Amino acid sequence: MAISFNRLKKIEKNTVLLPELSLTVQTGEIIAVQCENEYIGHLFELLNHLHQIKKEAMTLPEGDFQSVYLLQQTDGLYKRLTVMQMLMFWCKLYQQQADLEQILNLCELQPCASKKTKHLTRSEQCRLLFASTLIQQAAVYIFEDPSLGLDLQSKHVLHNLLIHLADKGAAVLLFTSTLEEAIRLGNTVYRYSNRGTQQLEQDIEDTEDAVEENYEEETTSMQVQLDKISAKIEDKIILFNPLEIDYIEAREGQTYLFVNDEEFASSNTIKTLEERLQPLGFFRCHRSYLVNLQRVREIIIWSKNSYSLSLDNPPGSTIPLSKGNYSKLKELIHL
Structure with a gap:
């Protein structure tokens, strides 16, 4: 087991903002959860403020939450840096050595390696953010609606990236608002609603x-x-x-x-x-x-x-x- 949510929920003023979430992700798994955008927002808000989560509501991997990498829609880029400079900055920030040419290839960023991030398209910016997961070494990767607004090329990159991370032994968990994307990206698919978490039956x-x-x-x-x-x-x-x-x-x-x-x-x-x-x-x-x-x-x-x-x-x-x-x-x- 890499990470587990144990009846995690959020209630404010007698209003259920986040229904009970019970889910376990093992190493090497890619689990996709389809739910409302509102639930995704409340969940990531909690994950960014761990003091609001009861200790028994989450079981974390060794190394605690430092071993968990969150990739969110709100993650920003330094506009004056080029793609290559951004990758080098992350290597320094995370104190990691990485094969940047291999990362550029996997994320299909070679044509824009010397382009400043402010001149990238929306999909290119997302692919650059995906590249950060290849630099930061984590036991668990949690994605916030990663395919939102992506072009077809970037969806292919995302699909291959998730497989790459799982093959390296990481646990991959993503939340998306569309069932089609959940089915396409996840090896195991769940629906998360006010009735809790239910595994989607896969075709046999x-x-x-x-x-x-x-x-x-x-x-x-x-x-x-x-x-x-x-x-x-x-x-x-x-x-x-x-x-x-x-x-x-x-x-x-x-x-x-x-x-x-x-x-x-x-x-x-x-x-x-x-x-x-x-x-x-x-x-x-x-x-x-x-x-x-x-x-x-x-x-x-x-x-x-x-x-x-x-x-x-x-x-x-x-x-x-x-x-x-x-x-x-x-x-x-x-x-």
Whole structure:
């Protein structure tokens, strides 16, 4: 065990600001937790003010909290320093010797090594902050919504960085507001809400293979279905044409329809919707997601075990694609 939260919570004036958080991270693990932005903010506020945390609420690695590295959205850079000078500054600050060329390569910062940080793009600045984790030697790394606002290149860098840290024997814990990012980045995924911490069921490839359906036969028997999908808003029931729906997500026992940039709660289970919508071109890309294939613009391959689908809807959504369903999708679209 590297670090453990033991019913950590924050209450002010009879208001629960941070529900009970119970979670253990082992060395070599990458654990991703999806929760509200508000909870992430309160948690990192506590982690920056350890005197507010009861001793029994956290179990720390050897070396106490000095062995824990926090990477936050608010971390700043010295604007007048170049990228290389910033790396050298961190080496001096943390009293570490590091292969700076290797770090530049891993974080894809070579083209801007001599550029001042004030002239970097938002994503380049984030990659430079990621580089600091390779200089500071820690037993535990905790990230605050690290993929927020990143371009595709930087998301690849982040993905590889987390694997690199875990392979070096560190425990990696990240908190993100989006489930898609949690699934993409974490080997183990949790949802954290006012009901506490719940592990997300991952797709089990053997089970999926056992129930694999013959898509070729189903395609030949497809018929046009004039069917509406219902969703409820307060006292109103909305009926959607299935082809209006971009994708469907199952979350915390509820199913949500995503249409353009809005989400609508549905009383149907995702399994029921899959049975109804599969003949209309919907595909179960992940245990928690059902996607309209007409909306898929790109299949993103992060690694041999991590995939996402990029959609051409107005918000440019990305949703996870499990390894087993990646193979099924390739067959379905004749790749």
